[in-house]
Amino acid sequence: xxxxxxxxxxxxxxxxxxxxxxxxxxxxxxxxxxxxxxxxxxxxxxxxxxxxxxxxxxxxxxxxxxxxxxxxxxxxxxxxxxxxxxxxxxxxxxxxxxxxxxxxxxxxxxxxxxxxxxxxxxxxxxxxxxxxxxxxxxxxxxxxxxxxxxxxxxxxxxxxxxxxxxxxxxxxxxxxxxxxxxxxxxxxxxxxxxxxxxxxxxxxxxxxxxxxxxxxxxxxxxxxxxxxxxxxxxxxxxxxxxxxxxxxxxxxxxxxxxxxxxxxxxxxxxxxxxxxxxxxxxxxxxxxxxxxxxxxxxxxxxxxxxxxxxxxxxxxxxxxxxxxxxxxxxxxxxxxxxxxxxxxxxxxxxxxxxxxxxxxxxxxxxxxxxxxxxxxxxxxxxxxxxxxxxxxxxxxxxxxxxxxxxxxxxxxxxxxxxxxxxxxx
Amino acid sequence: xxxxxxxxxxxxxxxxxxxxxxxxxxxxxxxxxxxxxxxxxxxxxxxxxxxxxxxxxxxxxxxxxxxxxxxxxxxxxxxxxxxxxxxxxxxxxxxxxxxxxxxxxxxxxxxxxxxxxxxxxxxxxxxxxxxxxxxxxxxxxxxxxxxxxxxxxxxxxxxxxxxxxxxxxxxxxxxxxxxxxxxxxxxxxxxxxxxxxxxxxxxxxxxxxxxxxxxxxxxxxxxxxxxxxxxxxxxxxxxxxxxxxxxxxxxxxxxxxxxxxxxxxxxxxxxxxxxxxxxxxxxxxxxxxxxx
Numbered sequence: 001x002x003x004x005x006x007x008x009x010x011x012x013x014x015x016x017x018x019x020x021x022x023x024x025x026x027x028x029x030x031x032x033x034x035x036x037x038x039x040x041x042x043x044x045x046x047x048x049x050x051x052x053x054x055x056x057x058x059x060x061x062x063x064x065x066x067x068x069x070x071x072x073x074x075x076x077x078x079x080x081x082x083x084x085x086x087x088x089x090x091x092x093x094x095x096x097x098x099x100x101x102x103x104x105x106x107x108x109x110x111x112x113x114x115x116x117x118x119x120x121x122x123x124x125x126x127x128x129x130x131x132x133x134x135x136x137x138x139x140x141x142x143x144x145x146x147x148x149x150x151x152x153x154x155x156x157x158x159x160x161x162x163x164x165x166x167x168x169x170x171x172x173x174x175x176x177x178x179x180x181x182x183x184x185x186x187x188x189x190x191x192x193x194x195x196x197x198x199x200x201x202x203x204x205x206x207x208x209x210x211x212x213x214x215x216x217x218x219x220x221x222x223x224x225x226x227x228x229x230x231x232x233x234x235x236x237x238x239x240x241x242x243x244x245x246x247x248x249x250x251x252x253x254x255x256x257x258x259x260x261x262x263x264x265x266x267x268x269x270x271x272x273x274x275x276x277x278x279x280x281x282x283x284x285x286x287x288x289x290x291x292x293x294x295x296x297x298x299x300x301x302x303x304x305x306x307x308x309x310x311x312x313x314x315x316x317x318x319x320x321x322x323x324x325x326x327x328x329x330x331x332x333x334x335x336x337x338x339x340x341x342x343x344x345x346x347x348x349x350x351x352x353x354x355x356x357x358x359x360x361x362x363x364x365x366x367x368x369x370x371x372x373x374x375x376x377x378x379x380x381x382x383x384x385x386x387x388x389x390x391x392x393x394x395x396x397x398x399x400x401x402x403x404x405x406x407x408x409x410x411x412x413x414x415x416x417x418x419x420x421x422x423x424x425x
Numbered sequence: 426x427x428x429x430x431x432x433x434x435x436x437x438x439x440x441x442x443x444x445x446x447x448x449x450x451x452x453x454x455x456x457x458x459x460x461x462x463x464x465x466x467x468x469x470x471x472x473x474x475x476x477x478x479x480x481x482x483x484x485x486x487x488x489x490x491x492x493x494x495x496x497x498x499x500x501x502x503x504x505x506x507x508x509x510x511x512x513x514x515x516x517x518x519x520x521x522x523x524x525x526x527x528x529x530x531x532x533x534x535x536x537x538x539x540x541x542x543x544x545x546x547x548x549x550x551x552x553x554x555x556x557x558x559x560x561x562x563x564x565x566x567x568x569x570x571x572x573x574x575x576x577x578x579x580x581x582x583x584x585x586x587x588x589x590x591x592x593x594x595x596x597x598x599x600x601x602x603x604x605x606x607x608x609x610x611x612x613x614x615x616x617x618x619x620x621x622x623x624x625x626x627x628x629x630x631x632x633x634x635x636x637x638x639x640x641x642x643x644x645x646x647x648x649x650x651x652x653x654x655x656x657x658x659x660x661x662x663x664x665x666x667x668x669x670x671x672x673x674x675x676x677x678x679x680x681x682x683x684x685x686x687x688x689x690x691x692x693x694x695x696x697x698x699x700x701x702x703x704x705x706x707x708x709x710x711x712x713x714x715x716x717x
Contacts, residue, residue, distance in 0.1 A: 080679040080680075080681075081677070081679060084466045084467070084681055085466075087467075088466060088467070110467040110468065112467075199659075253570055253573075254549075254551050254570050254573055255573075256661065256662045256663075257550065257570050257571075257572045257574075257658075257661075258549065258551065258573075262549070262551070262552075265552075271551065391679065391680060392680055399663055402661075402662065403663050408662075408663065421486075
């Protein structure tokens with residue numbers, strides 16, 4: 001019995017050791033053989049993915065034996081917890097998508113943004129960009145991100161045919177003119193604005209711009225940076241503009257219950273005359289409503305507003321090389337493949353306008369070119385609440401905006417509640 | 426077969442213990458520990474004492490989630506359990522009931538996310554079938570923004586839940602009703618009882634234990650409700666359909682507050698456990714021996 005027990009114990013011990021050795025060997029083999037470059041981003045649709053596949057093919061051709069693995073997630077998930085989970089997972093990305101501004105700063109503070117200043121120069125990647133292209137992605141003199149796109153995140157797109165039908169001959173330049181146009185549209189039985197605000201960021205971007213115009217750019221920044229209260233009188237005043245739009249019935253009643261894409265559909269199917277959204281709508285329009293006669297105007301000037309009335313709401317996006325990656329050189333090589341002149345032409349064809357200089361306007365459609373011109377106009381750039389600031393602050397402000405958008409709270413009530421919420425967090 | 430040594434016992438039990446430890450015990454202990462920490466997922470966690478718990482009890486949105494889930498549970502007790510019982514009674518009285526039973530059970534077999542996406546399309550106020558049907562019947566004034574109005578969003582979710590799970594409870598009650606001894610039913614019929622009387626005065630009391638279990642499943646399941654809420658409204662509009670699970674998920678997966686989310690999870694678990702214990706005590710005290 002004792003012999004049997006002893007034998008069984010020894011057998012188990014040996015078996016455990018053999019298994020452990022096997023696992024260790026397998027792990028060490030996997031480490032040395034890990035020639036996989038992991039790239040993470042939120043889904044940009046099939047056209048964008050097709051370009052990424054071509055980038056991977058080009059990278060693999062230049063780097064025999066290497067493979068590329070895309071870690072693609074739903075864009076809302078990616079923006080919230082998705083990227084965080086990937087970065088702390090067993091297979092973190094070597095390169096990942098981010099927004100410039102507060103989010104890039106946070107990644108740097110958390111140790112996930114490599115200094116690629118030298119690599120950008122030595123690899124030739126820097127030569128693909130114009131001077132100053134790295135300004136928004138450079139922190140303390142060190143390049144921390146390769147710029148991908150500069151997106152105007154909010155202008156007001158309008159259906160030119162519907163405008164012409166109701167006798168609107170020019171896009172409004174002031175808020176008062178815009179309200180006049182809304183009145184004409186409503187009288188003709190057309191909903192002036194459609195938005196899908198279920199996820200809060202759509203109205204959040206549109207009216208975030210309005211907050212900055214009415215309350216002033218400095219106060220907008222201070223409130224979202226938690227330096228001033230959210231229920232500041234200037235913010236209450238700004239939110240009153242939203243309350244007025246709701247009271248007049250100028251925004252689709254379903255706004256808070258439908259997604260951004262459902263909001264686009266209302267506009268593309270001529271059920272609304274205007275759509276306040278970012279430049280990415282161009283690729284949707286090309287695909288979903290190619291015959292639509294569409295144009296845009298920037299948020300109209302607010303009479304007496306304290307902010308810069310010519311400002312634009314925009315954000316620079318880009319790709320960060322993970323500071324914890326052992327493959328940083330290959331990551332830079334990959335980005336060089338992504339932003340080569342050939343590839344930038346393909347990005348443009350997919351409806352995306354990269355910052356890289358090969359994306360010259362000759363390859364773009366007119367609307368995309370107009371967006372680039374707007375970005376290059378030298379106008380003051382206002383950061384959106386959700387990508388430019390802390391997500392919890394953005395959520396509190398966007399929730400207040402959505403409550404007023406539906407008329408369930410007054411601007412004062414909504415912002416008081418938002419302030420209570422952020423002060424207890 | 427008796428184990429011949431302690432080692433043998435250990436080997437036989439080890440897989441189950443390991444599986445349970447890794448899948449349940451360790452995460453549970455980890456959640457308790459984390460609930461006393463502040464952690465954003467990147468930095469090292471720092472000890473927060475009971476701050477996460479005091480914050481949870483002071484959080485108006487979190488407190489409101491229990492009102493919403495309470496309404497949901499009460500509504501589903503009627504729309505799922507009671508309706509399931511009535512459907513079971515109705516289909517049991519039919520001679521060829523298989524078709525109806527299968528038809529009513531089909532929603533239970535569909536993935537919940539698919540059901541939620543389907544109903545979101547039906548409820549869509551701009552393109553949805555529901556408003557279109559109302560309009561075609563001349564009831565345009567009844568058209569509504571079902572999921573975007575604070576008055577109807579939660580009720581719409583309750584309705585969908587009833588549509589799905591009434592079939593589930595019907596199946597449970599049908600099985601219980603079919604086990605009833607036929608002599609009792611026949612005796613009642615011979616004594617001149619009508620079918621309605623037999624159902625309410627004889628059948629339902631005799632399946633009391635099954636009904637209790639169904640109510641318990643409905644209450645604890647309601648407290649765990651997530652998928653329908655997440656897909657249909659994601660807690661909106663303005664947190665009026667927020668339930669503990671959606672709020673917990675947002676705290677952790679959107680805001681990256683792992684400590685706070687863990688504290689919420691512990692509170693919800695304790696409440697669920699308390700409800701189950703109270704229900705068990707009540708069940709024991711009110712137990713009668715009419716069960717066959």
